[in-house]
Amino acid sequence: MKKNPFKLLWLVLAFISLGIGAIGVILPILPTTPFLLVSSFCFAKGSKRFHDWFMNTGLYKKHLDSFIKNRAMTLKTKLFILLPVSAMLTLAFFMMHNIPGRVVIVLLVIFKYYYFFFRIATVPGGKRNMDVGVERTELTD
Numbered sequence: 001m002k003k004n005p006f007k008l009l010w011l012v013l014a015f016i017s018l019g020i021g022a023i024g025v026i027l028p029i030l031p032t033t034p035f036l037l038v039s040s041f042c043f044a045k046g047s048k049r050f051h052d053w054f055m056n057t058g059l060y061k062k063h064l065d066s067f068i069k070n071r072a073m074t075l076k077t078k079l080f081i082l083l084p085v086s087a088m089l090t091l092a093f094f095m096m097h098n099i100p101g102r103v104v105i106v107l108l109v110i111f112k113y114y115y116f117f118f119r120i121a122t123v124p125g126g127k128r129n130m131d132v133g134v135e136r137t138e139l140t141d
Helices: 007-026 032-046 048-055 058-063 065-070 075-095 099-119 133-140
Strands: 072-074 121-123
Touching: 007 032, 007 048, 007 058, 032 048, 032 058, 032 075, 058 065, 065 072, 065 121, 072 075, 075 099
Parallel strands: 072 121
Antiparallel strands: none
């Protein structure tokens, strides 16, 4: 079996994105969830042991577990991700003086809101970590 020569690179990227995601828990300017998703992906590519470790951390369980298992988030989680990013994009929009750049920013905002509200299911706040995936699979079978 051939070994992946980039395993160390994947692990370095995983720990960097994990660090940024952990900082994002404290600083509302940095979105936590996207960096933790990148960490999860990179850990999976780099090492099964580190991926298993990451999946048992509190950060993973609090911010990604329900999303990964059920492809769903609470409204509070969605807004906690969307609002800081929207504020940064609004700032970038007003600071940018070229029209194509502004159009790209507007399209990005439209896409991210569409994706979060129409492609990711919204679950009630109390059911965040409950297994709502069973209900969704019954509807698709």
